[in-house]
Amino acid sequence: MTTVFADSFFFFALNNSRDSRHREAVDFVSSYTGRIWTTSQVLTELGDGLCHPDNRDSFLLTVKSLRENPNVTIEPSTDELLDAGMELFSRRMDKHWSLTDCISFVVMERESIREALTGDHHYEQAGFIALLK
Secondary structure, three states: OOEEEEOHHHHHHHHOOOOOOHHHHHHHHHHOOOEEEEEHHHHHHHHHHOOOOOOHHHHHHHHHHHHHOOOEEEEOOOHHHHHHHHHHHHHOOOOOOOHHHHHHHHHHHHHOOOEEEOOOHHHHHOOOEEOOO
């Protein structure tokens, strides 16, 4: 079974009908039958971005749906994962990669996931395939 990594880019597109990638995100969800992997750090980014009271229900519903889906894995935050992400972050001073991106890259490498639900070019810089370009 194929596994893709879901970045906050994807979740923002999915939750915002005015987002330029909304239709692609919705189409993906409606047709994809494989596994989706994400991290608690990605969900923290999503919660931060949807913190306005008008958006909180959307965020909470998204997380509830992910947690209830047996084909979704949410990688929990651990000190070891943070340290691995920080190590990559410190090695790539030439990039504008966020710490959350670095943690995502660590998880993707560890789980042999090559494709990401994102339009963020940083994933391509790191050697992955951005599916929402």
